Amino acid sequence: MNPEARAALLMSFATGPRRLAAALEAVPAAALDFSPGPGKWSIRSIVLHLAESEIHAYVRARTIIAEPGNPVQAYDQDAWAASLDEGSQPVEEALDLFRLLREMIARQLRALPEAAWTQCMRHPQRGDVTLEQWLSIYDGHLATHLGQIDRTLKAFQACS
Structure with missing residues (x-):
């Protein structure tokens, strides 16, 4: 890539954080916990997943920068989601965490040789x-979940 x-x-x-916040502005509170089907994530679940994924993304980017060639740990996103008491997790906090981590790593990336x-x-x-490649993966990861939020909101509206 040039x-x-x-x-x-x-x-x-x-x-990304601005795009995620803009997508969430269109989501009424009643739609946050709506699941479009069995085994499908709610919008709250998606946002919590994005925050948790961003923690891994940050550590992975820092590993590449500070310790190139070292291994990173995989994680089971479904197990993480299933083990979380979602109802007690504010979407605003997850959005803040996502934003802060993105801002920190973006600033570091801009300064790299x-x-x-x-x-x-x-x-x-x-x-x-x-x-x-990491940058492309995580930029695409958000885009995928923004589409998922949009589809889930449309399914909620169709049921309302």
Whole structure:
């Protein structure tokens, strides 16, 4: 990826918290815990997952930057979601956590030298992942879940 394309991807990554907050503004409180079907996540579940995933994303990026070539731990997102008492978790706190972690890592990424983008971590399921690939994965991860939030909201509205 050339530096201009990477800068555009980094901008998309950095604006993720704003895009997530904007998506949530359209969600009425009554829709937060609506599940569109058995085994499907509610909007609250999606936002909590994004916050937890961002914790892993931050640690993974920092591993690539500070300890290139080292392994990272995989995690079972469904087990994490199932073990959380979602009803007691405020969406606003999850959004704040997501925003803070994104802001911290985006600031660090902007300051990196060109050579850092080819450094990698060793993921147990994906193999070697460069920092550039990491950025693409996590920017895409949010986009996937923004679409999921939109679909869940539409399903809620269809049932209301």
